[in-house]
Amino acid sequence: MxxxxxxxxxxxxxxxxxxxxxxxxxxxxxxxxxxxxxxxxxxxxxxxxxxxxxxxxxxxxxxxxxxxxxxxxxxxxxxxxxxxxxxxxxxxxxxxxxxxxxxxxxxxxxxxxxxxxxxxxxxxxxxxxxxxxxxxxxxxxxxxxxxxxxxxxxxxxxxxxxxxxMPEGNHSKRDFGIFRKLITKGIPLSKKLRSMYARELFISGEDQDFLEAEDYFTSLLSEDRAEEELKIIQCVLTRCGRIKQDGAQILKNALKNVACGKASAEVCYDVGEFFMEMGDLQEAVIWFYNAAYETECELNIRYSKELPLLKLARCYELSGDITQSKLYQELAQNAVEKEALRD
Incomplete structure (x- = not known):
């Protein structure tokens, strides 16, 4: 033994x-x-x-x-x-x-x-x-x-x-601090760590965490990147644009993301959020629907499952269509339960 x-x-x-x-x-x-x-x-x-x-x-x-x-x-x-x-x-x-x-x-x-x-x-x-x-x-x-x-x-x-x-809580704040220290010191992040940084942002990052990461992810565009990594960068920069309500930044990164091939669920979700915040519920519905049914997630699986479905429910609630709102609430709940059973 x-x-x-x-x-x-x-x-x-x-x-x-x-x-x-x-x-x-x-x-x-x-x-x-x-x-x-x-x-x-x-x-x-x-x-x-x-x-x-x-x-x-x-x-x-x-x-x-x-x-x-x-x-x-x-x-x-x-x-x-x-x-x-x-x-x-x-x-x-x-x-x-x-x-x-x-x-x-x-x-x-x-x-x-x-x-x-x-x-x-x-x-x-x-x-x-x-x-x-x-x-x-x-x-x-x-x-x-x-x-x-x-x-x-x-x-x-x-x-x-x-x-x-069985952690007591999420360790993202600690990790964000380490990422920022490495970047400040000029220590390059590996491809894996760049992906993990973006992933943690979309799982537990707050608005300020995204904005503090914006310059770094923007700097990554100065070098040639594979499509897989470009889509991750576009997800982060689209979210930063939405946080700042910068339509031009959202448009630039979202269009490039769509042009890469199949759009990222996270990008579609944030474009939907942008239009929802502007009060254009009809346009928001299109983007949330694409996040839920026509795209794949890059960083957080929930952006292609219950999160856009919940936003669809909210859009229909705001527009007065309670039947559709309840339908998407049920679909969101089913998505959560289905994922739990699959795992």
Missing amino acids: ITVSACLIVKNEENVLARCLLSLKDLVDEIVLVDTGSTDRTKEIGKQFGCRIFDFTWVDDFAAARNFSFEKAEMDYIYVADADEVIDEENRKRFMDLKQCILPEIEIVQMKYTNQLQFNTTYNFDCEYRPKLFKRNRRFEWQDPVHETVRLDPVIFDSEIEIIH
């Missing part, structure tokens, strides 16, 4: 840490707790569970903290955990079974990450695979009988283990 180090990076997690550590107890062989500056009882709780505790000076870099935690691990495999995660009894059994029968060539185990839509995380699925268990020391192997080469791709296993994500 393999041994496992659980590695966590924490800061002020006293409200949820014990719940997490209790679900890891007797499941892993050591718990490495890397504290990035807690001022509450986080480290005290860690000591109660026998964690190996290390301090790490926070440098606005989660990857640096994760790398530090991996350096402290001593077991065969490393399980990456967060304080707001829980493994229930059924999945604890699956985890233990995995420890007993995992094949030696497997280097990464993916587990199902659940409960994301419920807590407004930056992913559009309630359940998706994420790499969670890593072989600590990788063995390099040569392959092919002639013109031999070292195998570079890791051996990955998709398990049936489900990790329940």
